[in-house]
Amino acid sequence: MNKPKKTPVQNPLTVLRVEFDDWAILFDPDSAKTMGINPTGVAVWKLIDGQKEIEDIVKGVKEKFSDVSTSAEKEISDFIDELYRNGFIGYSLNGET
Amino acid sequence: MTNFSALENATLPKIMRSPKTVRLEISSKCNLRCLYCYYFDNHAVDYTNLPTEQWLQFFVELGNMAVMDVSLGGGEPFLRPDLIDLIEGIIQNKMRFNIISNGTLINDHIAEYIAGTRRCNYVQVSIDGASPKIHDSCRGKGSFVKAIEGIKTLQRHDVPVVVRVTLHHRNVHDIANVASFLLDELRLSVFSTNSAGYLGACRKNAGEILLTNTDRQVAMGELLILSQKYPGRITALAGPLFEAKYWREMEVARLNNDPAFPKGGHLTACGCPFGEISVRADGMIIPCSMLAHVVLGRINSDSLQEVWLNNPELNRLRMRQNIPLNEFDFCRDCDYMPYCTGNCPGVAFTLTGDINHPSPDACLRKFLAEGGNIP
Numbered sequence: 001m002n003k004p005k006k007t008p009v010q011n012p013l014t015v016l017r018v019e020f021d022d023w024a025i026l027f028d029p030d031s032a033k034t035m036g037i038n039p040t041g042v043a044v045w046k047l048i049d050g051q052k053e054i055e056d057i058v059k060g061v062k063e064k065f066s067d068v069s070t071s072a073e074k075e076i077s078d079f080i081d082e083l084y085r086n087g088f089i090g091y092s093l094n095g096e097t
Numbered sequence: 098m099t100n101f102s103a104l105e106n107a108t109l110p111k112i113m114r115s116p117k118t119v120r121l122e123i124s125s126k127c128n129l130r131c132l133y134c135y136y137f138d139n140h141a142v143d144y145t146n147l148p149t150e151q152w153l154q155f156f157v158e159l160g161n162m163a164v165m166d167v168s169l170g171g172g173e174p175f176l177r178p179d180l181i182d183l184i185e186g187i188i189q190n191k192m193r194f195n196i197i198s199n200g201t202l203i204n205d206h207i208a209e210y211i212a213g214t215r216r217c218n219y220v221q222v223s224i225d226g227a228s229p230k231i232h233d234s235c236r237g238k239g240s241f242v243k244a245i246e247g248i249k250t251l252q253r254h255d256v257p258v259v260v261r262v263t264l265h266h267r268n269v270h271d272i273a274n275v276a277s278f279l280l281d282e283l284r285l286s287v288f289s290t291n292s293a294g295y296l297g298a299c300r301k302n303a304g305e306i307l308l309t310n311t312d313r314q315v316a317m318g319e320l321l322i323l324s325q326k327y328p329g330r331i332t333a334l335a336g337p338l339f340e341a342k343y344w345r346e347m348e349v350a351r352l353n354n355d356p357a358f359p360k361g362g363h364l365t366a367c368g369c370p371f372g373e374i375s376v377r378a379d380g381m382i383i384p385c386s387m388l389a390h391v392v393l394g395r396i397n398s399d400s401l402q403e404v405w406l407n408n409p410e411l412n413r414l415r416m417r418q419n420i421p422l423n424e425f426d427f428c429r430d431c432d433y434m435p436y437c438t439g440n441c442p443g444v445a446f447t448l449t450g451d452i453n454h455p456s457p458d459a460c461l462r463k464f465l466a467e468g469g470n471i472p
Contacts, residue, residue, distance in 0.1 A: 015191050017163035019113045027165055029191045030215055034165075 006091040008057070008080050009050040014088045016045055026088050033086055040065065044076055048089060054080060101453065107419040109412055110371070115162035116405055118373040122386065123152065123183060124172035125378035129199050131223075132235045132302045133265055133293035136172060141390030143379045149179040151380060153186040155396045160190025162402055166218065170197035170386070172378060181210055188216050196220045200247030201240055208254040219257040222248050224288075225265070227274035234267045235306065248283060260288040264337060266305060269312040272319045280327050287329070290320065291336035294444050295458060296387060308337070310467045317341035317472045335441065335459075341472050344461050347436040348471050357435035364453065365418040366438035370411055374401070384414055387443020388452065417442065417453055427455060431462050 015027040022039040037045065040061065047060045058076050062068045069075070083089045122136070125144040130137070137144075159167065167187055174180060174196050187194050193216045200222035211217050222244055226232035232241035251258045260279055264272070279288045292313075293299050293306050308316060316337035324331050324338065333339040350358065360366075367385075374393075375383050382394040382404055393411055394404045404411065422428040422437060431437070439445070440459035442452045449457065457463060465471070 013191060015163050015165070017115070017117075017165065020111055025165075027163075029165070029188075029193050032193060032218070 005053050006093060007050060007053050008048045008083070008089045009092050010045075010048050011088055011090060016042070018042065026083070026086075028087055031087060033088075035083075035086055035088065041079060044079060045083075048080070048083075050092065101420045101424055103419045103421055103424070104413075104416055107416055109415060110418070112371055112406070112415065114406070115164060115402060116372060116374045117164065118166045118168060119159055119164050119401075120168040120170060120373060120375040120386065121152070122171045122376065122378045123147075123169050123180075124174050124176050126176050127171065127173040127199070128176060128201060129173070129237050129240055131199075131237070131298070133263065133299040133306045135294060135296035135299060136386065138298040138301065139296075139389055142377060143381075145379045146177075147378065147380050147396075149182050151397055152183055155376070155380075155401075156183075156186040156190045156192070158397075158401055159192060162405075164192055166193050166195065168195050168197060173199055173202065175202035175207065180207070184211070184214060184216075188214055192216070193218055198247070199223055199236070199240065200244035202243075203247035203250050205250055205254070208250045208256055211251075212254040212256050217256060219259045220251055221259045221261055222251075223263060224248075224260045224275065224279065225263055226268045226271050227278035228271075231268050231271045235265060245283075248285075252283075258285065260285055262288055262290045263293055264290060264308060264312075264316050265293040266308060266312055269308060269316050272316060273323060276323045276327060276331065280330055287332060289332045289334070290338050291333060292316070294441075295447050296443065300447065310464065310469050313337055313340075313464070314469055314472070321472055340459065340461075340464075344464075344471050347433050347461060350436045351432050355436075358438075360418075360438050361436045362422055362434055363418055364420045364422070364439035364442070364455065366440045366456075367414075367417070367442050370414045374405060374411075384411055385443060387441060388414075388446065390446075391452075414442070414452070420453055422455060425455060427457065427460075433461050437461070 013028055013030055016024055017027055018024045022042055024037050024042045026035045026037060043061055043064050044057055047057045054077055058073045061072065061076060125146050175198055184194060195218040198220060224232060224244060225235060229241040248258055262275055279285045292308050295303055299306055317340060320338040321341050331338065369385050375385050376396055377383055377389060380396045381392045382396060383389050384391055391410055393408045422434045422439060428434055440456035444458050445454045445456040446452045
C-alpha cells in the first residue's frame with residue numbers, strides 16, 4: 001500500500017500581490033500574515049491549482065526556468081511546506097493508490 | 098509651481114504595481130468641529146458623500162489590484178449609516194481595514210460587529226487631554242466623556258484601539274497626564290503623537306491653537322522624558338517627539354561634519370505616494386488628504402491602476418525627491434541641509450503655495466533662530 005499523496009491547494013482567501021520585478025507578497029487578510037516570495041515562488045504559487053502534486057509542480061518550474069538547481073525538488077517541497085505552515089495553502093489527500 | 102533643473106533628467110523611481118493602502122474619506126460629515134481640524138474648511142474640497150453602491154463598486158477594483166488595507170476616515174466614519182455594508186464590501190474583496198474616528202459614536206453593536214470581522218487592524222481614536230477641560234477645549238463640550246466611553250467599548254469587545262494625541266497650544270502642559278491616563282489607567286499598549294498643523298480649519302484658528310516655539314520646546318522635552326518612562330509606547334512620525342529625536346541626530350551630524358544622511362539634502366520627506374493613495378468623500382482620487390486639491394481622477398470613471406502607475410501629477414510628486422534643497426533661497430547657507438528632508442509637502446503647500454518647497458513649519462534652523470533649543 002502506497003502513502004496517500006498530498007496535493008497542495010491554495011487557501012482561497014490568500015492574495016498574491018506582485019510588487020517589484022515579479023517579486024510578490026502572499027497575504028492572508030484574516031490572519032494578516034504576509035510572506036515575501038521571489039519570482040520562482042510566484043511560479044510555484046501559480047502552479048498550485050489543487051490538481052498538481054508536488055512532483056508535477058517541480059516539473060512545471062523546470063519547464064519555466066532554464067537554470068533550475070539540482071536541489072530544486074527539495075527547495076520547492078520545503079517552500080510548499082512553509083506555505084502550509086503559514087496557512088496560505090492546505091493539502092488534499094488523494095487517497096490510497 | 099517652481100521648475101527645477103533637477104527634474105529634467107531625473108528618472109521615475111520604481112513603484113509598486115498597486116498601492117498597499119488606500120485611504121478613503123468615506124464621510125464628509127462630522128459631529129464635531131475641532132478647532133485644528135485639517136479636513137474641514139478646505140476650499141478645494143466638495144463635501145458631499147458617495148452612495149454605498151459607488152464605494153462597493155470601487156472595492157471590487159481595489160480587491161482586483163490586491164490592495165491590502167483600506168483606511169476609513171473623513172469626516173467621521175461612524176456617521177455613515179451604511180458603515181457595516183461598506184465593511185462587508187472590504188471583507189468580500191479580501192482586504193483589511195482601520196478606522197480613524199473621534200470615538201464619540203462607538204456603541205456595543207458596532208464594536209461587536211467590528212471585532213467579529215477579524216479584519217480590523219485598529220480603530221484610532223483622537224484624545225487630546227486627560228480631562229474634559231483640556232480635551233473639550235478644542236473638540237467641543239461632552240466629547241471627552243463620549244470618546245473615552247468609545248475606547249472602553251472597543252476594549253470590551255477586544256477591538257484593537259490606538260489613540261492619537263494631537264498637541265496644540267491648549268494641551269501642551271497636559272502631556273504627562275495624558276500619557277499616564279492612556280497608558281496606566283486605560284492600559285493602552287501605545288499611543289501616537291503629532292501636532293496641529295496649518296491646514297484646513299486650523300488656519301483660521303492658528304493664533305490660538307498652533308504650538309508656539311516655547312510650546313514646542315516644552316513638548317519636545319516632556320515627550321523625551323515620557324518616552325524613557327514608557328519605552329516604545331509613545332510614537333510619532335511627525336510633531337514634537339519626532340522632531341526632538343530627528344533634530345538631535347541632525348545636530349550630532351552637523352557637529353561631526355558627517356556626510357549627508359541617505360535621504361538628506363533633497364525633498365525626500367514624503368514617502369506616501371510610493372505606497373498609498375487617497376480618495377475624497379466625493380470620489381475624487383487624490384495623493385493624500387493633505388493634498389486634497391490635487392485631483393488625479395475619479396473612482397469608477399478612471400482606472401485606479403492607471404492613475405497609480407501613470408498619472409503625471411502623481412509621478413511629479415514622486416519625482417520631488419530629486420529636488421535638492423540648495424535650490425531654495427529658504428535653505429541657503431543652512432548647515433543642516435545635508436541632513437534635512439524638507440518635510441510634509443501638504444503643509445509646505447498651505448504655507449508657501451508650492452508643493453515643491455521645504456515646509457517652513459518643520460525647519461530646524463528657523464526653530465533655533467526663533468529662540469528654540471535642541472533638547
